Amino acid sequence: MSVGVEALFTAALGLKLPWVVAKVELDTDKRRIDFEVSCDAKQLPCPACGVSGQGIHDRVRRSWRHLDFFQYEAWLHAGVPRVDCSACGKTTQADVPWSRPGSGFTLLFEALALSLCQSLPVAQAAALLRVRSKRLWRRIEHYVQVARAQEEMKGVKVIGIDETSIKRGHEYVTVVHDLSAKRLLFMTAGRNHETVKAFKTDLVAHGGDPAEIAHVCMDMSAAYTKGVTEVLPQAQISFDRFHVIALANEAMDAVRRAEMLDQPRVVHAALGTERKTIRNLMWAMRQDHSGWNNKQLNTMYLLQRSTLKSARAWRLKEALRTTYTQCVSSNNEQQATAAMQSWISWARRSRLDPFKKLATTLKERLPGVVRGMLDGRSNAYVEAMNGMLQQTKTAARGFRTVKNFVAIAYLRMSKLQHLPANPLRPAIQRNQGVTRYRSGRQVPLETA
């Protein structure tokens, strides 16, 4: 290494006295670059009590992984001084400015890792960085906790409460979104009314005012209704359309399954005996008609001409979807109430138990159901949020515990303001000072 390289790297690493780069070693075979960083001070302030001018007891060898230097894996090494303090009597290891105490990564390396985990599955980010996933998960948890502690939740007025399972069908978590700011506010294990209380406590801890929450969009579970009624009594509840349509789909599935079990001969007489036909039927009934393939078109044609209970169930489900579409676009409370009442009375007379039950549920909660039909602001976002939650599940694949899932969801969906910045952001604005040529004239980009 030529003279001046150490000084160059001292500056590039952002080191300040007493820390300097003492030696740089590049090993092209091993594809790594090692920086020996040293601190020659004879005296340092005590890291424990802050009294200056304390003697150095000894030095402890430590290493940190840093951002790659071109294609080379970069490492920092240093003998970190331990300070003997005459004031407090303790021997304490000095902090190094490039790393958190106890971490084997530099701060910039951790910041890059976090940025990668915001868009890549964690296992993939770990492979890219050539570290074990577990080490990234620990950082995600740490930085999310630090960032969330500083997060402001003032002025939250419209929220959505939902549940999701971290693995298909078990271990549920409750998710609370700020529907106006489109960010995840809170996530916790469980899905009972206590989770709503836990949200309120968290909201208050972050400067939010529960009394300001005017509107809650959620599913029809008794637990959340109980929680919101107790904890946010002034809030208006609206039941979101996705949950209502999902309930209609469940009712329809229940009718189809029961009919297939109880009267397979009747079903086969109407639709044909091929085993595939029955599977086609299941998917076609759930899907929008625009997604039907030829076989499904055929099966659904037969279904609609039949007198099967499944046919009635499908018509009821479709009618509910149409009711929603019409009421959302007309956005009129009276019309929506009338349309929903007419669907409810049809469902109650349908002689299909799952739909009679659904009709009762909707009737009991009609005002909230109607509000959900008119509440255009939340629906698109709830759908987008579900998509993001799915991606978050993918990001945690292989390490999907409640703790990890909560941490990665906050990292990706909370728009946290106090995370470390990505160290690979451009040094200067990309279009700054750039000129391009047009018809032979040189024009600054801004005016081009």
Ligand SMILES: [Zn+2]
């Ligand atoms: Zn001291």
